[in-house]
Amino acid sequence: xSETDTQRAIEAVWxxxxxxxxxxxxxxxxxxxxxxxxxxDALVAALEQWPRDGVPRNxxxxxMAIGKRRAIDLLxxxxxxxxxxxxxxxxxxxxRTVDMPKDDASDNDFGDDLLRLLFIACHPVLSREAxxxxxxxxxxxxxxAEIARAFLVPxxxxxxxxxxxxxxxxxxxxxxxxxxxxxRAVRLASVLEVIYLIFNEGYAATAGDDWMRxxxxxxxxxxxxxxxxxxxxEPEVHGLVALMEIQASRIRARLGPDGEPILLLDQNRARWDxxxxxxxxxxxxxxxxxxxxxxxxxxxxxxxxxxxxxxxxEETDWERIAxxxxxxxxxxxxxIVELNRAVALAMAFGPATGLEVVDTLRNEPALRGYHLLxxxxxxxxxKLGRLEEARTEFExxxxxxxxxxxxxxxxxxxxACRR
Numbered sequence: 076x077s078e079t080d081t082q083r084a085i086e087a088v089w090x091x092x093x094x095x096x097x098x099x100x101x102x103x104x105x106x107x108x109x110x111x112x113x114x115x116d117a118l119v120a121a122l123e124q125w126p127r128d129g130v131p132r133n134x135x136x137x138x139m140a141i142g143k144r145r146a147i148d149l150l151x152x153x154x155x156x157x158x159x160x161x162x163x164x165x166x167x168x169x170x171r172t173v174d175m176p177k178d179d180a181s182d183n184d185f186g187d188d189l190l191r192l193l194f195i196a197c198h199p200v201l202s203r204e205a206x207x208x209x210x211x212x213x214x215x216x217x218x219x220a221e222i223a224r225a226f227l228v229p230x231x232x233x234x235x236x237x238x239x240x241x242x243x244x245x246x247x248x249x250x251x252x253x254x255x256x257x258x259r260a261v262r263l264a265s266v267l268e269v270i271y272l273i274f275n276e277g278y279a280a281t282a283g284d285d286w287m288r289x290x291x292x293x294x295x296x297x298x299x300x301x302x303x304x305x306x307x308x309e310p311e312v313h314g315l316v317a318l319m320e321i322q323a324s325r326i327r328a329r330l331g332p333d334g335e336p337i338l339l340l341d342q343n344r345a346r347w348d349x350x351x352x353x354x355x356x357x358x359x360x361x362x363x364x365x366x367x368x369x370x371x372x373x374x375x376x377x378x379x380x381x382x383x384x385x386x387x388x389e390e391t392d393w394e395r396i397a398x399x400x401x402x403x404x405x406x407x408x409x410x411i412v413e414l415n416r417a418v419a420l421a422m423a424f425g426p427a428t429g430l431e432v433v434d435t436l437r438n439e440p441a442l443r444g445y446h447l448l449x450x451x452x453x454x455x456x457x458k459l460g461r462l463e464e465a466r467t468e469f470e471x472x473x474x475x476x477x478x479x480x481x482x483x484x485x486x487x488x489x490x491a492c493r494r
Contacts, residue, residue, distance in 0.1 A: 098188035108241035282477035314373025320355030393423035446475035466492035
């Protein structure tokens with residue numbers, strides 16, 4: 076194998092194994108920042124040795140063995156060793172012989188460790204931005220530079236977020252454990268929120284020259300599928316996976332030949348990925364079969380399923396979608412849900428019905444500066460023939476969005492109102 080091939084192999088192995096490695100080392104040292112440093116040490120060792128010796132048969136076990144060895148050396152060198160002697164004596168995995176390349180941890184151990192690491196990275200003690208950055212770094216396997224590029228944020232800003240997040244977790248003494256009882260629901264909600272935030276930034280970028288960044292959707296889907304495997308009895312986990320799978324199925328159809336946005340009702344449904352649709356519908360079915368009331372993500376997945384099942388835009392069951400938005404508004408009321416409900420009502424019962432609801436939201440503080448409010452209002456006014464008012468709304472929406480592609484789309488709709 077050439078040096079270039081070895082380098083590529085190391086990069087591929089790292090992207091796959093880094094989350095498991097960091098999770099396993101965090102269980103050992105009980106400090107996520109230190110665990111990542113030890114994992115990086117193992118990566119450096121691979122970069123030094125694999126080009127010379129070849130890639131080992133079990134590269135993940137090789138990296139874990141190196142990480143454990145470095146961790147034990149560190150513990151032995153520090154004054155905290157005496158405090159840990161009782162723990163070390165009780166847990167033979169910490170001082171087990173680490174001669175490479177045997178991997179002595181079971182898949183269940185790795186699964187538990189990954190779940191604990193995900194709950195730490197998404198801990199509510201961290202800001203939303205810090206949770207997203209830390210999750211992508213620790214569990215997505217992305218570098219700081221990759222995260223910065225994905226979110227159009229300077230690399231030093233992302234690096235500082237990650238450093239501060241680790242310090243905050245250490246200062247708060249967040250335990251390396253899966254939460255239980257009442258805390259579990261709160262913590263799981265934070266995990267789901269972070270994964271969906273990552274997906275949404277990929278699906279509809281808030282800023283920049285590209286309307287979508289599919290790589291972020293793929294990262295979120297990978298995290299969601301992993302979580303569903305680790306928490307098979309949580310309907311909202313399956314609901315989120317279903318929602319992301321179905322939405323991701325439209326990615327190829329959402330862009331025109333020059334990268335311009337194509338809205339849902341104008342998309343060529345033959346370009347939708349029907350494998351992802353089947354996976355999404357299966358995940359939704361799992362959520363429903365668990366026998367509990369559907370949560371917000373599962374309800375949104377049910378709405379997405381209505382679109383996925385319709386052979387054409389005209390055959391969409393808008394009355395069912397409106398009913399599902401009614402249920403979502405009762406379960407998780409928010410101005411954005413209400414705005415989406417207005418669109419569904421307009422499609423089911425006419426634009427005047429939808430406009431009535433939209434007009435109740437015009438002074439909503441949470442929607443001040445939200446470009447989709449005037450965008451939706453412009454669309455409904457356009458359908459009602461009130462073209463001059465519609466043009467004003469589209470121009471306002473274009474001024475509010477930070478995405479260049481979306482701005483062009485909205486200005487195009489404003490121009491169409493002059494014809």
